[in-house]
Amino acid sequence: MCLAIPARIEELIVPCNAIVDLGGVRKEISLALVEDVVVGDYVIVHVGYALQKLDQEEALRTLELFAEMGALAELRAELGESAT
Amino acid sequence: MKYVDEFRDGELAKNIVSNIAREVDPKSVYRLMEFCGGHTHAISRYGLVDLLPANVRMIHGPGCPVCVLPVGRIDQAIRLAREQGVILCTYADTLRVPASNNLSLMRARAQGSDVRMVYSTQDVLKIAREHPDREVVFLAIGFETTTPPTAVAVKQAAFEDLKNFSILCDHVLTPAAMHAILKVSGGVALDGFVGPAHVSTIIGSKPYEPFAEDYGKPVVIAGFEPLDVMQAILMLIRQINAGRAVVENEFIRAVTREGNLKAQELVAEVFELRDTFEWRGLGSVPDSALKLRSKFAPFDAELKFNVEYVAVPDNKACECATILRGQKRPQECKIFGTVCTPENPVGSCMVSSEGACAAHYGYGRFREVA
Ligand code: SF4
Numbered sequence: 420m421c422l423a424i425p426a427r428i429e430e431l432i433v434p435c436n437a438i439v440d441l442g443g444v445r446k447e448i449s450l451a452l453v454e455d456v457v458v459g460d461y462v463i464v465h466v467g468y469a470l471q472k473l474d475q476e477e478a479l480r481t482l483e484l485f486a487e488m489g490a491l492a493e494l495r496a497e498l499g500e501s502a503t
Numbered sequence: 504m505k506y507v508d509e510f511r512d513g514e515l516a517k518n519i520v521s522n523i524a525r526e527v528d529p530k531s532v533y534r535l536m537e538f539c540g541g542h543t544h545a546i547s548r549y550g551l552v553d554l555l556p557a558n559v560r561m562i563h564g565p566g567c568p569v570c571v572l573p574v575g576r577i578d579q580a581i582r583l584a585r586e587q588g589v590i591l592c593t594y595a596d597t598l599r600v601p602a603s604n605n606l607s608l609m610r611a612r613a614q615g616s617d618v619r620m621v622y623s624t625q626d627v628l629k630i631a632r633e634h635p636d637r638e639v640v641f642l643a644i645g646f647e648t649t650t651p652p653t654a655v656a657v658k659q660a661a662f663e664d665l666k667n668f669s670i671l672c673d674h675v676l677t678p679a680a681m682h683a684i685l686k687v688s689g690g691v692a693l694d695g696f697v698g699p700a701h702v703s704t705i706i707g708s709k710p711y712e713p714f715a716e717d718y719g720k721p722v723v724i725a726g727f728e729p730l731d732v733m734q735a736i737l738m739l740i741r742q743i744n745a746g747r748a749v750v751e752n753e754f755i756r757a758v759t760r761e762g763n764l765k766a767q768e769l770v771a772e773v774f775e776l777r778d779t780f781e782w783r784g785l786g787s788v789p790d791s792a793l794k795l796r797s798k799f800a801p802f803d804a805e806l807k808f809n810v811e812y813v814a815v816p817d818n819k820a821c822e823c824a825t826i827l828r829g830q831k832r833p834q835e836c837k838i839f840g841t842v843c844t845p846e847n848p849v850g851s852c853m854v855s856s857e858g859a860c861a862a863h864y865g866y867g868r869f870r871e872v873a
Contacts, residue, residue: 425506467623471704
């Protein structure tokens with residue numbers, strides 16, 4: 420039940436609900452716990468509530484972090500060089 | 504799915520794995536506890552343990568909310584449903600947790616009690632509005648992620664003057680459990696923590712600072728996806744190699760130092776600390792759980808129905824307690840996978856896919872024989 424997923428806000432519903440797209444399924448969630456959410460934002464959804472906004476720039480930065488150093492790429496390059 | 508698939512990318516995974524392999528010190532042992540049940544699940548499901556060097560050991564912590572609830576708490580809810588005829592609502596995982604007398608909420612339902620599974624606290628309010636002639640009780644469990652939704656529902660019930668709605672409050676606190684783990688007698692040898700994902704979206708990274716500063720244990724908060732967990736493990740290895748102990752945040756896309764202040768304010772308005780709360784595995788832990796503030800007493804099912812909590816010992820064969828303390832692994836339980844299976848759980852750790860035993864049963868159990 421801990422599982423929570425990022426979902427895109429598709430539509431705002433007054434007073435404080437929203438329709439999100441959860442992997443193709445449209446679902447109504449509550450925005451009672453977050454502020455300043457607009458259509459197009461991504462939020463972390465858990466037990467029917469948005470817990471927090473997802474910072475899309477930071478998400479990209481984290482993906483870059485995963486690729487950092489590129490130890491594997493380096494290794495491949497070394498192996499490639501030694502093979503030639 | 505965006506923000507999910509990229510964080511499961513195989514090529515990037517190989518890169519992190521090779522970084523880990525290159526950076527571990529073969530002479531050291533890295534004992535890392537993942538606190539959150541979601542991480543336990545991800546580690547098992549994606550076979551992350553198989554990708555780690557042998558001297559990097561993952562220890563499951565007490566972060567699965569249904570696992571840490573003692574039997575007596577489920578008994579209390581069952582008594583309410585059976586003896587007082589209330590409509591008892593709770594999240595899905597709670598239904599199958601074994602209770603006393605061979606019961607569970609699911610079995611109580613099969614015997615005629617009105618037990619309902621809900622997805623959200625909004626569903627409970629809806630049921631209460633639809634049944635003004637019945638008492639509707641929400642068995643509110645979980646860590647800091649499920650507490651704010653309960654707070655919202657209580658405030659809404661107060662606003663609407665919903666007199667037939669109340670909660671059995673079993674909300675518990677992550678940092679208190681981490682303290683308890685570090686103080687376990689006999690000790691759990693630990694070199695660092697993978698900090699929880701969604702709990703941290705609410706409480707922020709700040710509450711973990713004492714673990715780094717006072718106990719000298721590095722903490723890296725990690726997102727839920729497998730690459731998040733691998734990267735956090737790499738970040739922990741780096742800290743340990745450098746002899747550092749600080750709080751770092753891998754889940755920067757959703758966690759800030761301060762956390763979700765709006766949610767924190769709501770929780771503080773509705774709840775206050777319980778002096779003590781009994782956890783499965785950790786025993787009674789001071790200041791580790793919440794109860795409703797007196798202002799919201801009419802919504803407190805414990806007061807409204809006079810159902811006291813009675814402590815009950817766990818099944819003798821079950822090792823959940825030692826597993827939750829990080830001292831044993833699921834496969835060390837004598838009845839793991841034989842008498843105790845996800846279809847017929849004996850202990851709470853076999854119920855939810857986030858429980859250490861169920862996660863190991865589902866994904867890891869063939870590894871040893873292979
Ligand atoms: S296998 Fe079952 S009985 Fe054994 S520790 Fe796990 S949950 Fe408890």
